[in-house]
Every structure is written in structure tokens, then in C-alpha cells.
Amino acid sequence: AQKVTQAQTEISVVEKEDVTLDCVYETRDTTYYLFWYKQPPSGELVFLIRRNSFDEQNEISGRYSWNFQKSTSSFNFTITASQVVDSAVYFCALSETHGSSNTGKLIFGQGTTLQVKP
Amino acid sequence: ETGVTQTPRHLVMGMTNKKSLKCEQHLGHNAMYWYKQSAKKPLELMFVYNFKEQTENNSVPSRFSPECPNSSHLFLHLHTLQPEDSALYLCASSHPSIRGEQYFGPGTRLTVT
DSSP: OOEEEOOOSEEEEETTOOEEEOOEEEOOOSSOEEEEEEEOTTOOOEEEEEEETTOOOOEEETTEEEEEEGGGTEEEEEESSOOGGGOEEEEEEEEEEETTEEEEEEEEOOOEEEEEEO | OOSEEEEOSEEEEOTTOEEEEEEEEOSOOSEEEEEEEOTTSOOEEEEEEETTEEEEEOSOOTTEEEEEEETTEEEEEEESOOGGGOEEEEEEEEOSSTTOOOEEOOOEEEEEO
């Protein structure tokens, strides 16, 4: 069965601190995609990144970086020099497959609530 | 207008009312989804539509009735709801493939009194 686990329910940091959000996944598929979404207080989930299972290069986008490690089935997300506007719930997700049927469905983790204090 | 829009943004209804939530996407996607997000709970997938056909009903009670007249529009018809149905209802769309990231609307905050 496919599963995504975000063990950190809530994290609180002070502005300018670095913070890492953990994501561990389970799948038997060899081809899959991983995603991160941000949900600010307004409610809308905002797509942040997609990574395929064959690309283990770390990615950096401004203050955001992602560390994908297939060996440990992890796809962690780091925010450098956090800001108050980063306060949100962050979801990690895994693409679901049924053999050769790629439905586009996503399996979401439980989410991590990040609070950045000024 | 671009992206995924949802109306209304907020809805308060009694248990005997009938109401509908509307979702519209302007992204050219062919897959659309309804999710329920309750307080302190993860996202729960409710329904999936691919090319207007329902491909998933995640054991949702019949008081929730989806409708997808075309690939751009998705409705969720509500009737005789219960207070525990109060939640944020999110609509999303994507290309129906494994690599298709989903794009979400702002959600409808539903309160059942």
C-alpha cells in the first residue's frame, strides 16, 4: 500500500531560523512522483514542487530547497531564513498508481503546521 | 480568469436545506476532484472525475452528490447534511496522469447548523 507520513504535526520557529519539514513515503512502484503543497490560512493549497522518482538531484528555489533520498524514501523540505509569511500548513503527497493505470490521484500526508514567530 | 475558482466561499445551511457548491477550472485539465478537509484531519478525497466520468467515489454518503457536466465544471450537490459535515471543501483539477500536479481552488467553508 502507498502511504505518506509527515511525523511533525506542528513546528514553531522564530523568524530567520532555518526549518526542515520531514516527509517519508511508502510505495512499491518504480515510477512515481512526489509533491509539496502549502496551505496558508486563506485555505487554498498552493503547488510548490513536483519531483519524479528518477531524479534525485536536490532542488533549490529561493529560500526553499528539497532533499529527495530514495534510499530512505524521504523527500524533505527546508525553508532557509524563515519569514512570518511562511506560516502555513505544508503537505507532502505521492502520486498513486494502480499497475499501469496512472490516475492522477494523490496520496497526502497529514500535514505539518509551521508557525514562524516574529 | 485563470486557475480554479470555487463558489460560494462560505456557506451556512440547515440540515434540511439543499445547496450546491460550484467549481470551475480554466487550466485545460481533464481531471477534477472534490476533497473534504475537517479541522485537525488530513485531506479526504471524496470524488474523482476523468473526462467527465466519475472514476472514484471514496465511500462518500449519498447526501453528497457530485455532477460533472463538462471537463471545466464540477458541482457538489448537498442535501440533508449533518453538523459533522461542516468542513472546508476543496476542488482541484489536473491532467489525468501520474505526473499531473493538482491545482486547488480556494475552497468553500461549509457550516451545517
